[in-house]
Amino acid sequence: MTQETNEILANLPLRNDLIGETPYGAPQLDVPVCLNVNENPYEPNPDVCATIARRVGEIAHTLNRYPDREHVALRQAFADYLAQESGAHLSVDQLWGANGSNEIMLQLFQAFGGPGRTALGCDPTYSMYPEYARDTFTGWKLAHRNADFTLDVDAAIEAIQEIKPSMVILTSPNNPTGTPLPTADLERILDVCEHADVSGAAEGVHPIVVVDEAYIEFRNPGTPSAVTLIDRYANLAVSRTMSKAFAFAGARVGYLAASKGIIDCVRIVRMPYHLSAITQAAALAAFEHTDEQLSRVAHLRDIREQTAVWLATQTYQGQPLEVAASESNFLLFGGHFDKRERIFDELLNRGILIRVVGPDGWLRVCMGTDDEMAQFREALTQVLRIVE
Ligand code: PMP
16 A cells, blocks of 8 residues: 555554555466466457347346345255266255355355454465454464375364364365365364364354365365265355356355254344345356366366476476466466566566465466467466576
């Protein structure tokens, strides 16, 4: 923020804990190759665009009325999608939608966090979690991951028993590392949480386990999604989004799959009519074209594998680059970049925007089209030569 804005803010009764804070977000720059926010690089095809325009047009005359607060048709579409994508058979009352999975996560924190409560994550992980915690006056604690970024399940269980969080946040695949969470590890944590205490809560109250599956469609084929465990675990909440594999980030649609009990808790804190009629119509229209929307996912997975192999053959200061094993649409790479900001800047000078995120020494790049990845490879080859 500029000095001028700071002076204006100084006269406003901003919450004490927000003084000095800045708005979250990666730079939105007008550059030729944007590989920084893990979007799907492929536009919806003209058929999908036409259906969206038609469906939004059909409801335009209803816009004097509030939308369906319970967005039942869309919740049914989420259920149908999960049956197709993950083989999970859930009912409308086990699903819930919101404006991006960011809003889903915030609603979970509003319902299950709060003053005196703590949420536990596993470091390194998605950098918005501490912001949801801050905004809901929830404590935020981290358990560590293994050196290869896999979950240290014993450390997580120890932290659950010591901290007694009300929410355990697991991210699969994890951002910014791309690391998947094996089902057996998730089940161990769910089993512990079914009996664990929550600090300050009545006896018999147990933590919920939130699995953030924003990137799950990019997992290697054959790996189950956590949504297949919902009928076995009443304390499991799975957050999903249409923003990534589904190529619908601009529409802002995320959803939650969980027991009816968890959904009912979230319904208490949601804003009335939080999902606009336009959003609901556009999302339903996109679900009429599920196969087209997902048609590039396998290709992006192949690009990820090829890019990981290529990155591992590159060197910086005589050492090969490290590449974190990823089941997502991005790769965390480097490991020993002592000048990662400079590498980022030099790539940007060449029109390539990636992300400085994650532990020191690493950078994250998201998978683009073939042409964008060719430009990335060419630029990085040059940059690694000059920054050394
Ligand atoms: N979870 C994770 C792990 C993410 O990386 C993101 C987006 N970067 C989100 C949730 C939020 O995505 P959206 O609000 O677009 O669904």
